Amino acid sequence: MSTSLIRQLRDAGYKITPPRLAVLEIIQREGEHLNPNEILAHAQAIHPQTGRATVYRTLELLTQLGIVRPIYVGDSGPTYIRAQGGHHHLVCSRCGAVIDFDQCVADGMERELEERFGFRITSHLLEFYGLCAHCQTLTSAALSE
Amino acid sequence: MSTSLIRQLRDAGYKITPPRLAVLEIIQREGEHLNPNEILAHAQAIHPQTGRATVYRTLELLTQLGIVRPIYVGDSGPTYIRAQGGHHHLVCSRCGAVIDFDQCVADGMERELEERFGFRITSHLLEFYGLCAHCQTLTSAALSE
DNA sequence: CGATTATTGAGATGGATTCTCATTTGTTCG
DNA sequence: CGAACAAATGAGAATCCATCTCAATAATCG
Known part of the structure; x- marks a missing residue:
């Protein structure tokens, strides 16, 4: 899985933790249009203890870093895509x-x-x-x- | 205020009610980037009894009719603009x-x-x-x- | 004007997101 | 390698936004 994204995280001063790796992995792999709940589920498949709050925090972080982006299409809530x-x-x-x-x-x-x-x-x-x-x-x- | 929008509502089989008029008026006047809460407040300035649910229902209706549209920009929730x-x-x-x-x-x-x-x-x-x-x-x- | 039917408002409900805080875990540096 | 520090986490509480429910109201049509 992409080491450049990991480097980007580390260079920006953030720690490389299992939940963050899991979310990154999912965005890389599944990529498109997963909502926070789905991302949580996938993340827990990789790292079972992953908590909901951490997924939200990680998505916010990755958004600020320009790695992912929320998108609102139709009526449903936000889904995340690669930015x-x-x-x-x-x-x-x-x-x-x-x-x-x-x-x-x-x-x-x-x-x-x-x-x-x-x-x-x-x-x-x-x-x-x-x-x-x-x-x-x-x-x-x-x-x- | 625009009679054509009122006609559009009526022609589509909907009743012309004070809350609907109020929301239409606000969209016409203020127009840009108000969120549901702000729209409610403005609507209550025109028609004090206006309820929150009615604002949401009206926005949904106006969206389906192509009169307004929700937009998600930045982190905040939806705001409505003229479509x-x-x-x-x-x-x-x-x-x-x-x-x-x-x-x-x-x-x-x-x-x-x-x-x-x-x-x-x-x-x-x-x-x-x-x-x-x-x-x-x-x-x-x-x-x- | 009276009948019909959509619409409304108030509050209950539901679901998603954020917050809190004690605990854990990366990272750094000796 | 093994503390020490700060950042990050997870569990649940709290909050916030949106929707639903249902009895009461009001717009429209004849």
């Missing part, structure tokens, strides 16, 4: 359906924003909101009643 | 600072996505994550200790 690259969604505001798409024009903007605002950008999120094909028909049906 | 046009943020994953910027390339993608997925798109959110200028210095300081 690198882009995530692109089409979200139906009526039924909550989510479609992922790939091509994205945001990368082209990163350089310019970094220069303009002095940021070091590591990831982005692009979401479009509207009505999916299905919910469009529902809405017009409601209107014509 | 139209674009919102563009630069978010520091370490300190949570948020910078708004204007120019956006996403508009150019809407048409194509609408055709490809059959969506009717009404708004978008583009967020870049990374380290702000200040937190970059903090991190390198930590590294050099």
Whole structure:
């Protein structure tokens, strides 16, 4: 498992502990869209004593270090993803359906924003909101009643 | 205050009630980035009996109708914005600072996505994550200790 | 205006997150 | 290697936010 992330933690002055290793391992392995509860469960599979509070604390830490990031999609609570690259969604505001798409024009903007605002950008999120094909028909049906 | 939103509610078969009017009014007026609690407080300034549950119910309704949309930025919980046009943020994953910027390339993608997925798109959110200028210095300081 | 039905408000409930604090464990340094 | 120190942990309590329940109310339609 990635030693560079471990080095990043250590260099920032944090201790390398079993729960932190477990959470890192899970983010590396499973990666996408696990919520804190699921992360806890997976972590306990690796290090059974892992407590809930520690998972929350670790996720906060990894977020601050720019290693992971919470994402809110649909109605459910936060899920965590690796904080690198882009995530692109089409979200139906009526039924909550989510479609992922790939091509994205945001990368082209990163350089310019970094220069303009002095940021070091590591990831982005692009979401479009509207009505999916299905919910469009529902809405017009409601209107014509 | 906007009669078109009221018509939209009525046409969709919903009743026009004081709490709904109050929330609509607030979204129109204040518009940006109020959380449910703040919306409740403002609504009670207009219609004192307004209950918390009703605010949540109304926000859910307005979300489904594509009038408002929750947004999660930084660490705090959801805030609500008008669901139209674009919102563009630069978010520091370490300190949570948020910078708004204007120019956006996403508009150019809407048409194509609408055709490809059959969506009717009404708004978008583009967020870049990374380290702000200040937190970059903090991190390198930590590294050099 | 009266009937019908959606909507409301108050409080109970539920679930997720954070806090507290005594204990444990990494890390550093002799 | 083996203290010593500070950081990190885990268990449960406490808090906070959101949802649910249900009897009472009020908007709409004829």
